[in-house]
Amino acid sequence: MRIDVVSIFPEYLAALDLSLIGKARLQGLLELSVEDLRRYTTDRHRTVDDTPYGGGAGMVMKPEPWALALEDVLERGAAAPGPAAPGAGTPPGERPVLVVPSPAGEVFTQAVARELAEREHLVFACGRYEGIDERVVDWARERFEVRPMSLGDYVLNGGEVAVLAMVEAIGRLVPGVIGNPESLVEESHSDGLLEYPVYTKPALWRDRPVPEVLLSGHHGRIARWRRDLQLRRTAARRPDLVAALDPAALDRADRAVLAEAGWTVAGDRVLRAGPDAPAGPVA
Numbered sequence: 100m101r102i103d104v105v106s107i108f109p110e111y112l113a114a115l116d117l118s119l120i121g122k123a124r125l126q127g128l129l130e131l132s133v134e135d136l137r138r139y140t141t142d143r144h145r146t147v148d149d150t151p152y153g154g155g156a157g158m159v160m161k162p163e164p165w166a167l168a169l170e171d172v173l174e175r176g177a178a179a180p181g182p183a184a185p186g187a188g189t190p191p192g193e194r195p196v197l198v199v200p201s202p203a204g205e206v207f208t209q210a211v212a213r214e215l216a217e218r219e220h221l222v223f224a225c226g227r228y229e230g231i232d233e234r235v236v237d238w239a240r241e242r243f244e245v246r247p248m249s250l251g252d253y254v255l256n257g258g259e260v261a262v263l264a265m266v267e268a269i270g271r272l273v274p275g276v277i278g279n280p281e282s283l284v285e286e287s288h289s290d291g292l293l294e295y296p297v298y299t300k301p302a303l304w305r306d307r308p309v310p311e312v313l314l315s316g317h318h319g320r321i322a323r324w325r326r327d328l329q330l331r332r333t334a335a336r337r338p339d340l341v342a343a344l345d346p347a348a349l350d351r352a353d354r355a356v357l358a359e360a361g362w363t364v365a366g367d368r369v370l371r372a373g374p375d376a377p378a379g380p381v382a
């Protein structure tokens with residue numbers, strides 16, 4: 100996989116050299132390059148922004164440096180041989196994906212991460228100020244598959260932090276990047292529930308014991324306990340995820356835990372039980 104990032108703060112992306120993604124680069128699983136948008140300016144002051152048409156606060160990123168940067172990235176992507184299929188570069192017919200972080204984008208989820216992990220060439224365009232002149236997105240649709248993408252419903256100052264999160268989420272799904280692929284298997288089996296809590300040594304720490312079932316060696320009981328905690332946590336913290344559960348994936352014990360947390364199965368839906376339904380504490 101090839102990943103290009105364009106930003107006026109390329110140093111911001113230095114964190115990608117560390118840990119997982121850095122290792123994947125050294126192993127040749129992932130080719131990452133970060134470009135400084137200012138390299139593609141042509142004026143003495145290396146200007147990347149200007150005042151907004153129609154008025155309003157702040158500045159908008161000028162279109163031409165973006166077009167020059169993205170053309171450069173396209174050119175180098177077409178020349179580069181892809182590691183999966185040596186000599187292939189971007190497969191014929193598959194356009195590179197241009198991810199444009201924006202609070203107005205589609206929400207970036209694990210499903211999107213899985214989809215993008217299958218692509219040969221991803222390009223990330225990090226905006227700043229009030230964003231990028233919209234014509235860049237229209238222009239880019241002729242050359243890329245464009246995906247305006249939001250990290251979530253809160254306001255950041257620019258696209259860089261969103262790109263750090265997205266590249267990490269995508270990169271760890273690329274085959275070979277995660278040393279122990281079993282951890283990915285467990286994630287895909289998580290069935291839309293929050294994770295269970297984890298513990299390590301010592302068994303007693305500052306008067307706090309590890310839940311005794313985890314020391315029992317009884318794998319069946321441990322699996323059931325973990326599943327119960329997943330369900331209780333999800334009910335307490337993410338009612339949206341509970342409402343999206345498929346009853347066909349819930350056994351009798353699951354349903355009992357959900358009932359205790361105030362949920363009930365009705366046909367092919369999981370619904371909130373009565374308004375006076377209990378909502379117990381959660382670990």
Ligand code: JE8
Nearest residue numbers: 200201226227249250251255256257258261
């Ligand atoms: C950004 C962003 C993601 C998320 C992404 C890109 C470029 C118009 N607004 C621009 C006004 C407030 C400041 C904004 C700064 N900005 C934010 C994001 C994002 N992905 N989940 N929240 N915010 C840009 C400029």
